[in-house]
Amino acid sequence: MRTAMVLLGKDLRLEMRTLETVPAMVLLALVTFVIFHFGLDRDAIDGQLAAGVLTVSLLFSAMLGINRLFVSEREQGGFDAFLLAPVDRSAMLVAKSAAMFAFLVVLEVIALPAFALLLLGPPLGPALPGMILILLLVNLGLSVIGTLVSAIAVHTRARDLIGPIIGLPLLIPALIATARAAGPLLSVHGASSPSGRWLLILALYDLVFALLAYAVFDFLLED
Amino acid sequence: MFFYAPLDVTQGFVQKIFYIHVPLAIVSLCGFMFGGAMAIGYLRTGDRKWDMRSYVAIHMALIFGIGGLITGSIWAKASWGHWWVWNEPTLVSFLIVLLLFCTYQPMRFSIEDPERQSRYASVFAIVAGAFVPLNYVAVQMATAYVHPRVLTLGGANLPPSMGFVFVVSLLAFVLLYVTLWKYEMASKNARSQVRRLRRTLLGDDLVRPVGRSAAPR
Numbered sequence: 047m048r049t050a051m052v053l054l055g056k057d058l059r060l061e062m063r064t065l066e067t068v069p070a071m072v073l074l075a076l077v078t079f080v081i082f083h084f085g086l087d088r089d090a091i092d093g094q095l096a097a098g099v100l101t102v103s104l105l106f107s108a109m110l111g112i113n114r115l116f117v118s119e120r121e122q123g124g125f126d127a128f129l130l131a132p133v134d135r136s137a138m139l140v141a142k143s144a145a146m147f148a149f150l151v152v153l154e155v156i157a158l159p160a161f162a163l164l165l166l167g168p169p170l171g172p173a174l175p176g177m178i179l180i181l182l183l184v185n186l187g188l189s190v191i192g193t194l195v196s197a198i199a200v201h202t203r204a205r206d207l208i209g210p211i212i213g214l215p216l217l218i219p220a221l222i223a224t225a226r227a228a229g230p231l232l233s234v235h236g237a238s239s240p241s242g243r244w245l246l247i248l249a250l251y252d253l254v255f256a257l258l259a260y261a262v263f264d265f266l267l268e269d
Numbered sequence: 270m271f272f273y274a275p276l277d278v279t280q281g282f283v284q285k286i287f288y289i290h291v292p293l294a295i296v297s298l299c300g301f302m303f304g305g306a307m308a309i310g311y312l313r314t315g316d317r318k319w320d321m322r323s324y325v326a327i328h329m330a331l332i333f334g335i336g337g338l339i340t341g342s343i344w345a346k347a348s349w350g351h352w353w354v355w356n357e358p359t360l361v362s363f364l365i366v367l368l369l370f371c372t373y374q375p376m377r378f379s380i381e382d383p384e385r386q387s388r389y390a391s392v393f394a395i396v397a398g399a400f401v402p403l404n405y406v407a408v409q410m411a412t413a414y415v416h417p418r419v420l421t422l423g424g425a426n427l428p429p430s431m432g433f434v435f436v437v438s439l440l441a442f443v444l445l446y447v448t449l450w451k452y453e454m455a456s457k458n459a460r461s462q463v464r465r466l467r468r469t470l471l472g473d474d475l476v477r478p479v480g481r482s483a484a485p486r
Binding site for chain 1: 365372375379381385392393406408
C-alpha cells in the first residue's frame, strides 16, 4: 500500500508540474459541448439527451487521459525501474487507477458546471447529489478498465489505436448504466435520486472488473 | 430440421433459420468464454500450446459469431421487417461482444515479441471472456424484450418436437465447433513442426519467414 501511495504521489506531482493531461481533457470536454451544440442545433437540452451528451463527452476526455497514462513510464524507463524494485506489482495498478480517478474528478469538477452553464436546460442543483454518486461510480470503472487497457496498449506498436478500440467496447455496459441513471435526474421535472438498479449495475461492474484487473495485472508487467 | 419440425404458425418457413441462428450464436458466445478459460491455462503454466488453443477457440468463435449475426439479421428482416432492431437486448449485446473480440487480432498483430504477445492476448481473452455474461446482463436490463423468450431459466417454452430439433441442431453446431477447433489446432501444430524440420534441414536462411498472421508462433 505504501508503494502505491508513493507511485500515486509521483504521478500527481508529475501532472501538477507538467500540466499535460488534465488541461487537455478539460479542453476536449468543453470543445465537445460546443460541437454538440452545433451538431444538435439546440441551445438547451434535458433528460436522456443531456445524459447521453454528458456521458459521451466525459468518455472522450477519459480516453484521452487513458492513452497518456503509461506514456511517461514507457518513455522514461519507469517500467524497468518499477520491475527492478522489490515491491508488489499490483501497486502499479492501484496507483495508476487512483491517479486516473483523480484526473477524472478534476475533469468533472470543471466540466459538469460548464455543461450546466452551456447546454443543460433544467437547473443542476437538485440533481447534483445523484449525479455525484453516479459519476463517482463510473469514474471507478473508467479508471480501472482504463489502466488495464492502457497497460496492454502501451507495449503494442499501434498503441494510440489499440487503447480505444479495446477500451470502448469494454466500457459500454458502464456507459449504458451511467446514461440511463443520469437521464431522469437531468429532465425538467426530474427524479431527485437515481434508480437503484443502475447504480447496482455500475457497482457490480466496478467490482467485477476491479477484481479481474487485480488478478491479471501482474502478467502485464512481467518481462 | 426441415421435415420433422412443424411449421411455425405465424412465421412459416422463415422460422427454420432459428435452428441455425440460435445455435451459432450460443456456440460462439461459449467459444469466447472457452477461449478465456484456455487463456487462464496459459497464464498458469506459461506453455505455448494453451495460447494456441485460446487463439484458435476465439478465432473460430469469431467466425461462428459473424455467421450468427448474418443469419440473425436475415431472420429479423423476415419476421420483424428490419435488418437491425435496437430495442433487442440479445442482438445488441451480441454486437458489443463481437466488436470487442474483433480487436483481438489487431492487438496480436501489433505486438512483435511472441512471448509478450501470448501473455497480453491471454490477459485480453480472460477479461473479455468474463465480460461476455456481464455485458449480457447490463444490456438486457437496458432494453425491453422483443426476442421470443425461448430459453428461459424456467425451461424451454417450445413445443416438444421443435424443442427436440433445436437440441439436435445445437448439438450439431457444438460438434461442428469442436471438430473445426481440433482440425485447426492440428493444422497449426503440423505447420509449425514442418517449419521446424525445414529449418533444421535447410538452415535458417532458406526458410521464408511467416507471412502476416496473428497466430502464436
